[in-house]
Amino acid sequence: MMSQINLYYPLWKRYLPVFAIQLKKALSEEQEINFTKSDFHNLGNRNKSDYSFSLEIENGKVKNNISGSAVARDLYDLLISDAKTKELLQGNHFKFSLGKAYILKIVSLKANNV
Structure with missing residues (x-):
């Protein structure tokens, strides 16, 4: 299944x-980024399923199981491969979640449970 590798990289890289910016802002309030179905559809191969996922990152490490989600894995790989975003992930606890409406929510879990 080599074709499955980093399918969503182009999309995440664009953003x-x-x-x-959103990671910084998320430290004080929840952030949202709106995507469209075609953003994912053009890259992915999940014609009838949705692209929902939840990705929790604490101190730069994934806290939940994302092995079944290529969308989440690619997002994580890209975030930690970039110096700026990697630095923001260190020492913080974020949750990224994408729902059926294609809105990516970024929440700082650290700020919420101090």
Whole structure:
């Protein structure tokens, strides 16, 4: 299944500068990034299923099981491969979640449970 590797990289890479800004902002309030179905559809092969996922990152490490989600794995790989976003992930605890409406929510879990 070599074709499955980093299928969503182009999409996440386009938004990398946005992620850096949103991660900073998420420390004080929940952030949302709106995507469209075609953003994922054009890359993915999940015609009838949705792309929902939840990705929890604490101190730069994944805290939940994302092995079944290529979308989440690619997002994580890209975030930690970029110096700016990797630095923001260190020492923080974020949750990224994408729902059926294609809205990616970024929440700082550290701020919420101090």
